[in-house]
Amino acid sequence: MRIAALCGMGFGTSMMLKLAVEDVLAAEGIKGEVLSWDVGSFRSQQVDVVVASSDMRRQLEGAEVPVALIDSVVNKDEIREKVLAAIREHQAEGG
């Protein structure tokens, strides 16, 4: 499982999201790698799930993988819920 956490520059907000998603994976016992990346070039990366702040909605329209859009990057419950939903969606697609 490869998950990309995104933001505009690829190292601020996405870094915080990456750390939160890593906590979720560890707690749920899911094996995976999380990268922080910039929204402009993440398509060059092979990933299974994308996590981003919800203001990126428009840039992520038409993404080929499940997307978790987070309203509050400090809300651990929201992140867990949306990321797990996106992971389930990915698994349902046979990934």
Add this chain to the structure above:
Amino acid sequence: MEIIFFIIELLQLPAIILGLIALAGLLLLRKPANQVVTGTFKTVLGMLIIGVGIGAIIDALIPIQNMFEAGIPVGPEGAGLETFVTFDEAVVGAVQDANVAGVGGIIAYTLLFGFLFHLVLARITPFRYVYLTGHMIWIHAGAFAILFHSFDIPDVAAVAAASIATGAYFTLAPALAQPVMRKITGNDEIAFGHGQTLLNMLGAGVGKLIGNPEKTTEEIEVKEGWNFFRDIAISTSIVMLAVAAFAAVLAVIQVGIGGFQEEISNGQNWLVFALLRGVGFVAGMLVLLYGVRMLIAEIVPAFKGIAEKVIPGAKPALDVPVIFPFAPNALLIGLIVGVIAQIVAMVALGLIGWPVPLPSMIVAFFASGAGAIFGNATGGRRGAVAGGFLWGFVGWFMISFAFKFQVFGDLTEMGAAGLAFTVPDAIVPGILIWLVARLFGIA
């Protein structure tokens, strides 16, 4: 003996010092051995990649400046138009990479001790914030380290003074912004951790005077078409192509196509030469940002892990995009008026003969956009316009001032030719400290 010389010289390399800081953090977090090794290596590589990006940026900027110099005839006082690029990561990266007189090591130690001092302050003062924006931690440590290093004081004193300034900044700036952050986010969970604080607060202050927070930007329709400007690579390419083409046309008017290709472009077609420099800048910028990402990817988790142990329950001060979802319209308004403000300020600075910062889409989007969100929180639509405009306009004068008077020392000599700091949280305290140092005759 040879091995000792090897180790001593190795330990003076900024990349190695930063790698050791990451190593210590990874060990402290009890990461598995393979992650410790790869994390340390990636930090070192990140610093070296930054150096590669800097090289490409400077290779693009020097010809652009040459074109402006050729294009704008020397005035009566002998001063032509001086242009430069305002880009914090590039300044710190270039200075650390060149490592003139060991300043790169001073930056690395300030990064470590400044953050540790910040944790002490956050622990013992009522300001329980933890500043977690990795590139801003590096930039402010860099700015204050460069500032104190430029004074006539010993290196140890420079590290100590810079660490105190950096730690105080990390602690006080989030506290200063928090009243407005509560208005923006509607709660008290997130703090603001970005070097824009002072100019954003100016926007919020002016917004309060002239506007009404009830008339929020978020009730109006903003054309979504502007959204494509949010892709920094594309919007910066467009702007830098325009800047380079403009400079080339000015130069051709003065020296002619023949003169241009003889003196400036070494035989290459003048317009091709100019356009390549424009996109070359962006290519360098992207490499630089990739390096920054690798550099801080290991240090931030370590700092976060330590902070959680030392100050449980502290509010995280986070990078500026955390406020974007709360006011996307204000963000776009800020981007548009921010570009206008930069151009107005450039013309004004050119007219008074001060150095002119070239337009920056990173600043227009991330800074003027945030200034507009702060202004909207206190003064609605008028506040948003004022916040976005003031950031660009006042910011450009402030940036030009610091460049003109070499507040941070001779950056050209330190390896950052044609580059300057952007963030007011480093420049404003920098100017104040510099004035005091001049008073004591050490600057």
